[in-house]
Amino acid sequence: MPALSPLAPERFPELPAIDGLRLATAQAGVKYRDRTDVMLAVLDPGATVAGVFTRSATRSAAVLDCQAKIGGDSDAGAAILVNSGNSNAFTGRAGEASVARICAAVARACDVPEDRVFTSSTGVIGERLPDDRITAAIDGLVGGLAPGGIDAAARAIMTTDTFPKGAVRSVEIGGETVTIAGIAKGSGMIAPDMATMLVYIFTDASIQRALLQDMLGDLTDRSFNAITVDSDTSTSDTLLMAATNKGSAVHDRHGPFEDALGDLMLDLAHQVVRDGEGATKFIQIDVSGAESDADARKVASAIANSPLVKTAIAGEDPNWGRIVMAVGKSGAAANRDTLRITFGDIEVARDGWVSPDYTEARGAEYMKRDEITIGVDLGLGDGADTMWTCDLTHAYITINADYRS
Amino acid sequence: MPALSPLAPERFPELPAIDGLRLATAQAGVKYRDRTDVMLAVLDPGATVAGVFTRSATRSAAVLDCQAKIGGDSDAGAAILVNSGNSNAFTGRAGEASVARICAAVARACDVPEDRVFTSSTGVIGERLPDDRITAAIDGLVGGLAPGGIDAAARAIMTTDTFPKGAVRSVEIGGETVTIAGIAKGSGMIAPDMATMLVYIFTDASIQRALLQDMLGDLTDRSFNAITVDSDTSTSDTLLMAATNKGSAVHDRHGPFEDALGDLMLDLAHQVVRDGEGATKFIQIDVSGAESDADARKVASAIANSPLVKTAIAGEDPNWGRIVMAVGKSGAAANRDTLRITFGDIEVARDGWVSPDYTEARGAEYMKRDEITIGVDLGLGDGADTMWTCDLTHAYITINADYRS
Structure with a gap:
C-alpha cells in the first residue's frame, strides 16, 4: 500500500444522496482481501445515462459492452456495477462471456433490462475475471441498496489510488437546487495494470440523453483529456453519467448546469493528477498565442508528457531549456x-533568449512549491489550451518497475 | 561522471584514415576542464557533403546555419567544427552571431569558403556560447590536422555519454575497396541539456550530393529515427556525411555501398541506445502484420516510448498487458x-488472450537477459517496422532530476 500522496486533498467532500439513485458496496474477493471491491448503483426508471470511453484499440470487454448500449434511450431503470482487482481486458471471448453473465445477473436482481446494465472492471490485465465471485455478491448488494453512500462507492473502486476521489456541485435551476455528485479512481493516465481511470457522476437534474452526451464529450476534452500522468492510455477508461430526472430540467448547452458539471469534472480530474503515481508536484501548463487551439494542445501535451521536463521539476530544477525543447518537438x-516562457509570475524567457531580469535563483525558489504553473506564449495567434500533469519521480519507477515481480 | 553503461561495446573499433580527410581535436575550455571539447574535420577540395537535421521548431543556430548551406554543390574544400559543453540553442540573435564568427574563423584558417563550413554545438541550452574560446583554438587545431584520429574526435564530442561511439565498414566497388567510418554522440533520444545526438560519417567513395542526400534520408528513418531513449527531441540533432571522392564511384541507390552505410548507421544508432541514460536493457521491437508500414511504426513507437513498458522491463517483469495497452493507444x-505477442521465441499472447503454453516463469526468465526482443504481429496486413529502445530506470531519474540543481 503506497503512502498517501503529498498532494492529496485535506478531506473527502460530503456527498449528499441523489434522488432516484441507490448504492451499495460489497467484498466480493475478486482479488483483494479485507476491503470492498464491488459497487452497485441502481437508478430509478426514467433515468438518463451517457458516457465517454477510452479510444484504445484494445479496449476491454466491459468498455465494448458499455459502448454498444450507451446510445439507447429508455424509460426503464438502469444499473452500474464496477469491480476493482481485475480489468477483464485482453481476456478474449471469455472476457465477453464474463460481462454477459454479470449483466444478466444484475438485470435479473435489479429488475432492469440487460441493455441498461453497464459494467466496468479495473485491475490486472490478461487474467480471467472470476465473475462467479461477483455474481455471488449481487443479492447481498441489492439487499444493501440505499440512498447516499457515494463515499463508500468511491473507496470500493480504488486500486493503487492513495485516496478516494469525490466532488459535488449544486446549481439553481428554475428556483430549485439540483445536485451533481461524482466519484473517480485513477493514479496513472493511465496505467493499465492497476490505474485505469473510472468516473461516475450522478445528478437529480432532468436532462435528455443527447444533450447530456454532447456536454460530456466537450467537457471531457477540457478535463479528463487534459490531464496526463505518464502518457499511457488505459484499455478500460470509462466515464458514465446518470441523470435521475427527478429535479429541474436542463434544456440548453452552456448554462449554469454545464458550468457546474465542467467544474466538477475538472475537480475530479485534478484529484487524479494529485494521486499520480509518485507525484510530488501538481503542474499546470498554460499555452497561449498559438496559431490554433489544436496547436496549443500539441504544445501543452508535449510539455506535460516530456520525461525531461517532468524529471527536472521533480528535482526542483528550473530547467527552462527543456520547455523550449518540448515546444520544438510538439509539431505545432x-x-x-x-516565444515567451513564464514560471508563475516570473518571466523566464522572451524574444528568443533568457529574460534580462530572470535569475536562476528566482526560478529555483519557485520550483520549491507544490504547485507549479508553466506559461508558454507562442506569440503567433489566439490559440490557447491548458493541461495538468505531475512530476516524474523515483517513486514512479519503484511503483511500476517493481509492481508484479 | 556516470559509470560506464553495462550495455557498452567491449571496445572502440579501429577506425582507419579516410583519404582526403584530416582531423584534429583541442581543449578549448568551452565548459569542461581537462578534456578535449572541440573537433575539426577538414575535407580536401572536391568532397561531397550531405546532412540530416532535427525537425524541432526550436532548433539551434548551428542547425539552421547547416541547413541553409547543405544544399549547395561545390568543388571547394569543406570543414566541420563541433564543440561540446554548450549547445548554443535558444540563444537568440547572439547565438547566430556566434555561429557566424566561428564559421568565418574556420574558413579563413582552413582556406575554404564560409558556406562550406558546418558547425554543431552540444551541451547546455540557453547559455551564451563562449565562441571566443573556440576561435582562439582554431590555429592550434589547424596546426594539428592529420589523417586518422577519428577516435579522438569521437571523444571530443562526448557530453554525458559513457563511451565514445564509432563504426567502420568496407565495401568492394569496381575491384577497389572504399571505407565508411562514422562517429556519434548521444545518450538520450534526445536530452536537450547534454545529450543531443550528433553523427559524423566519412567515406573515400565518390558520390554525388543529391544521391548521397537521398540515401541518408531513407537510411536515417531506419536507424537514427528508429531509436528512442525518452521520446524527447533535441534542438541540435545533426548528422553530417562527407564523401571525399577519392575512391571508387557509387552511381546508384540500393547497392552494396548503401547496404554498408545503412549497416554502419544502425550500428551507431544502437550504440546511442546502449548508452541511453540509465539503460540496463537493450530492447528491440519488431512489429509485423500491420495495415501499413506507417501503422507498424506507430505501434513500435508507442511501445518504445511507453514509460510503463520501459519500467516493467527495468524491473524484469514480463508484463505483456502493458504491451497490449501500448498497441491500443498507438492510433494504428x-x-x-x-494480435500476437512474443518475447524472443516465446509466444506470449495470441487470439486475444494469453497463449496456452505461456507461463509467467518463462517470461520472467527471458526478462533477465540484457537484450530483449518484443514481437508484435497485428495479423491485419503486410506493414512492418523495427525500433530500438532501452529501459527506464531509477538512474534515468537521478541523471535528469538531479542534473543541474
Missing part, C-alpha cells in the same frame, strides 16, 4: 523569437 | 483477436 508552429 | 488499426 513555433518561432524562437516570439 | 489493431484487432484484439488477431
